[in-house]
Amino acid sequence: MSGQALLRTDSLNCSIGGHRILDSVSFDVCGGEFVSLIGPNGAGKTTLLKCLMKIIPFDTGSIHLEKKDISSFGQKELASRIAYVPQADSRYLPFTVEEFVMTGRYPHLSPFTTCSDSDWDAVNEAIDLTGTSVFASRHMSGLSGGERQLVMIAAALAQGADLMLLDEPAAFLDPGHESSIMRLLREINVKGGTTVVMVTHDINRAILMGGRSLVLDRGKVKYFDEAAGLTSSGVLEKVYDRSFEYIQHPRAGCDIIIPDVTYCDN
Amino acid sequence: MTTREKTILAVMAVAAAAVLLAAPFIGMEKITPAALAADKGMTAEIFWRIRVPRVIIGFIAGASLALSGMAFQAVFRNPLATPFTLGVSSGAAFGAALYMKAGIVFGLAWLPGQSVSAFAWAAVSIALVYGLTRVRRGFSTATMLIAGVAISFFFSSLILFMQYMSDFTQSFRIVRWLMGGVETLGYSSIWTLIPFMVFGAGIIFVSLRELDLLSLGDDIAAGRGVEVKRTRRRIFIAASLLVGGVVSVCGPIAFVGMMAPHICRLLVGEGHTRLAPASFLFGGTFLVLCDTLARTVIAPAEIPVGVITALLGGPFFLWLLLGGASEKSFLFGRGAV
Structure with a gap:
């Protein structure tokens, strides 16, 4: 502790x-x-x-x-x-990966401001950390379960919560994706604090x-x-x-x- | 916003301006700008007192319906959620018809009672349909459509009952108004519509980020910091204002609220900061075009514009239902909690 x-x-x-x-x-x-x-x-x-x-x-x-x-x-x-990543389900998610991760910045935005550089930095950092940059411009509905889960975590990371x-x-991920999710969580926890x-x-x-x-x-x-x-x-x-x-x-x-x-x- | 999306929005704005400028010249008799400039009598009268207000009302009505449809689609997470399919139009129509029949004259500030009544009953029907979809957890398309149909039928039969109880003239007035139309409405109708549109659209335009998040599901929206209940209530009030205002003046005009946002989604994507202005422009332009068609196709007679939009909207609705927009559709993901 x-x-x-x-x-x-x-x-x-x-x-x-x-x-x-x-x-x-x-x-x-x-x-x-x-x-x-x-x-x-x-x-x-x-x-x-x-x-x-x-x-x-x-x-x-x-x-x-x-x-x-x-x-x-x-x-x-x-x-x-606090950031929350819900249980994976098959619901339709609109937006591209990048747009979706940007929704994580909502708590830091006021109604009439546009996204600032610091918001984009947070988004890009989250995308890099989760290794989702290769499909950042793809639509959420075209991702596999593992990719989708990584993006969900990226959006939560962009939220900047402690x-x-x-x-x-x-859940429902293959052993490869499971390992990468766990490695990511460990990194967030140990390195990111x-x-x-x-x-x-x-x-x-x-x-x-x-x-x-x-x-x-x-x-x-x-x-x-x-x-x-x-x-x-x-x-x-x-x-x-x-x-x-x-x-x-x-x-x-x-x-x-x-x-x-x-x-x-x- | 990418350059492509900016270009599309700019094209839409230019097209809307062009249609708004051109439409008053077209009709049973074409009026040329030269004739308008020369004539101070009948032609000018027709142009300024009949056609111009008609085009403006058409635009406001189309834009309002499209925006309310867009808002419903986001909150219900379903492309088939529209003022018409949810029974909200019927509710508003009942409110307006009730006012016509009851003959009790009242007004709220400068707003006519018929519109206030339509707004109130639109809000009641939203509360009903939302409550019904909530009883069965999740917004499945089936539950939502069934609830909408039930509410639609309920209010339609109440309207029928009122017609039955009315004399011939009153009844004909209600029937004609129910067909939906923007004709023979003067400037006073514009003044009625404007406050409803300004407040309704205003609320929606300051809630675009919330609409983005609500379309991801209530749990994700709350997890990102949206006050879900309060925001939803606010958006429902905005949609009631838009639908109530339009229906009380023009009657229920079907399917604009479904087609416009959906076509715009294919053009500018699903983010509401682009989708809202696009739907607003497209909906307004579309209804003005439909109305222009309505008064020229069988001229000198006119088709009620509601008939035209329904004729176009029916097949479009089926296309959506059969998965025409398969990849990018709310339909194929299960509803969230």
């Missing part, structure tokens, strides 16, 4: 359509930290990110960004501090990326500690309701999950 609490939630409760999604969620994230958010489907991971970004309202509890209640933030002010929330950034909170279903990825892991199950926090401790804590067995086998990663040194083969036994 480094730095002081950047983001803190206190007994956050959120219901959607009368159904309790988040149940007294409390945790804090320090500046510069890497936090992976894991848990079964329907545990409330996406809802938690959306509450943090004020995309959906929560019922009770509070969220503080650097000791300031986020309810006192205007949306633009919040977006200049906290980035990502919802399954590597951006705090990252990432939802993932890939527990090994969470362990290998390091930092802390927050495990949610049916809206409740079940674990919030070093990612490396996930395997020995027994929490995985509880929340996923199955057994896991572990093996030491030859290079990383920590325990990781080996693929389940029990369904092959006859």
Whole structure:
């Protein structure tokens, strides 16, 4: 852990359509930290990110960004501090890659100003860092899933926020693109100093990326500690309701999950 | 903005100016500039008191409808979202017809009651159609069209009921007005239309970046710093002003609000800083041309301009629905949350 609490939630409760999604969620994230958010489907991971970004309202509890209640933030002010990359879907996205990344500058623009040089610098820097410059002039609808995800992250980077929330950034990607996304996130986190909170279903990825892991199950926090401790804590067995086998990663040194083969036994 | 897009916008502006200047000379009888200059009697009367206001009204109506269509398409994330398909035109028409029938005379400041009533009912129908699409999560094309059709039918039957209850003259007035047209409307109609257009278009022109972001989906828009609910409400009010103003004066003119922004999207791309001025110019020019056609094709008789736009718009709508603009269309991506 480094730095002081950047983001803190206190007994956050959120219901959607009368159904309790988040149940007294409390945790804090320090500046510069890497936090992976894991848990079964329907545990409330996406809802938690959306509450943090004020995309959906929560019922009770509070969220503080650097000791300031986020309810006192205007949306633009919040977006200049927190960037959000939603779960990949097949929605139609208008615009070319460059135009799309430029939308990330919205919190820094007033209605009647045109984009300044510093906005273009931020856009170009984000495009360079994500390696998307080769298709910067292409239309968003013509990209592959991996390319599209890189552009989504580029737009979030252009936002210039110090906290980035990502919802399954590597879902449905091939191993090559998955690695490049993870390398990028690490670079943003370690070199750029951006705090990252990432939802993932890939527990090994969470362990290998390091930092802390927050495990949610049916809206409740079940674990919030070093990612490396996930395997020995027994929490995985509880929340996923199955057994896991572990093996030491030859290079990383920590325990990781080996693929389940029990369904092959006859 | 690339040079190509700038050129296209400039060409559109020049074309709009040319059409606006030329259209009053064309009609049942052609008026030459020389004849206009020489004559101070009948010709000048026809030119200045009938044709000029008619062309101006046509332009304002077309531009307003195109802008409102563009705004709806961005907020609903769907190319088939237009004042007409969402039932907003019907709502506004009901408001105006209700005022005609009720005969209670009121006005808001200098605005005639018929327009105020049309605006209010346009806003009601937007609230209804938006609420209906929200009940089923996501804006699927099917949900939106069904909701729009339902609201359209609902208000149409209310209008029919009012007609049934009206005497012959009143009923004929409503029917003729429902066909949509910009003829025999004098300068007073222009003064009615202008405040609606200025406020409606004004709101939209200061919200172009927000429209860009809303067309990416509510979650991305909020993540970039847009106050989604407040912005959407503001844009819906702007669209109600535009549609209400036009419908109360000209009747429901179909399909301009769908065709203009879509054609412009193919010409200048999807960014609203280019799309809005392009739609405004194109919509206005297009309706003036349709109206010029309407009064020359079977001259000395006239076709209501709404009939012409509907005749052109129907096939265009089908072309869109069948995926004519396949690569670049909202249609083929699933709606966002």
